Amino acid sequence: MTVDSQGTATAGSQDAPGRAAGKSQTPPPPSGAKEALQPSRGRRSLPGGLLPYLLVTPALLSMAVLLLYPLISNLILSFQSVNRRELIRRETPWVGFDNYTELLGNSEFWTVVVRSVAFTAANVALIMAIGTGIGLLLNRLGKKMRLVLSLALAFAWAMPIVASVTVFQWLFDEQFGVVNWLMRTLGFSGYEQHNWFETGFSTFVIITVLVVWGSVPFVALNMYAGLTTVGTELYEAARMDGASGWRTFWAVVFPNLKPFFMITTFLEVIWVFKAFTQVYAMNAGGPDRTTETLPVFAYIEGMSQQHYGVAAAISILTIVMLLVAMSFYFRLILKQEDEQ
Template structure:
């Protein structure tokens, strides 16, 4: 029995040296493959530092766009900012005089009740139009996804034609439609029994004028939302809809559980763009009734034009236009803040 133990110790001994150290003859420890002579361990490839030209390439590609932005947007903004600190009327313009007023224009505007009424009116007008555009645009986009090929093509063509029509041309058509004497709408209402609407003046009151402008702006904006939504729905996997329907989900449940979560970035970006587009709408409002009646339908862009060009107070108009940009930036910043918070909450829930 002792001989067997001794033999086992002799068999395991070559793998270790004294005190468990490797043997003196350089043999590898037990369980490790011997290292071949002349072979080195592989080395990781060294990190290559990008060349200076490669680092500058993205900035060189952005340079033309930055130069164009600075030339066509930055320079007029800078000139407008200088005009906002001047008392520039027709006299100063003809005689090439520069009458610096400092912050007098801004103090007069911010202290005017008219400016705050117009600002509130612009915000409400923008909110109502954006809600109508998004709701109706989403409904039409979902309808496009459900229609057959021929009907989808016909509706898409109609939307593209409405979208491609120039703003002034579309506004002129709406002026004819809502004309008090020869308008098609009044004629139709009269035929349907509303005889009091035979010669109704649609631009005679504040609410009716805003109604015409809202219908025009919504009609022009629907194609953008509807067509983009339909294009976005084609990226949603059909398996998600099939699974939702197998679980017994109805149309509304499918929209809230599949379509809306999947297309949430689209809704956020589109709403943001529509807020900007409606807020700065100028041709539609000015061409319909020039901000009338009695300046009750003026928004901030119309107000800036009326004070600057209409009343020949160019410095005042420049100041109002800059304040308009500030109000728009504040609205968009608040909207972006809400979207960022919502995305963070979703990430935390996941």
């Protein structure tokens, strides 16, 4: 407060700058803020719910062209009688469910179904057991040895199927095969020009070795990736409790990686059940059609026997069997989610 020459107090003139300064501490918003937030009039943004559908449209269209259309055509063909005679005459008579009733009443078809299920079960069990063991080994190895083993697994996985079949045919060749030479070197008799593809059982053994060899890398590498997510404190706690390696696996590893085991087993069931190239390229389903699985059976009925309607019905029944397996798997997934 100051007093002028006339004795009047002039406090207001001193406080005004302070109030003005206090007001100036919060700068006004820029004049162009509203204009910057407003979209330009020449551009229209897509609705938020429409953009995801536009992004997946190319994938859906490609799947419809490559998968849905052949599936529908195959389904239609399964209700028609298309053999060599109809193919020459360009006729497609409708027979309804006759192809399906013929198959379901054919003992040969059920033999192939049982053979396919047994082949799938044996391969999946071996793939999961060996792949899990190698995955655990990768988790225990040092960095250099882990890199070497991982590269070997990747090379085996990347090997083209036809090339790997050719290598296995050479290994088990009757005259120049390495396996016959090795058996003779070890002192076993009866392996002078032994034919490993003489019986269906021995042929299936070779095919099983090939399928397991080509599928183990996928399980092993994914198993190792899953093990990296398990905390080391869990292993330390199990070790302090005196748990053995087997007990540690069932108490620590398996509960934490249960989703991995479920999805991997399910994928292997699908891949092995529909395996075609390994079985057909090895010995064309022989000898005497004793190594035919459902995909090979459908191919031979269609391309060799020219029973195209029956072959289409076989493929549709194969898809139905896989759908049953898928429903069982998804039921397990839903049950597990409810438990959590």
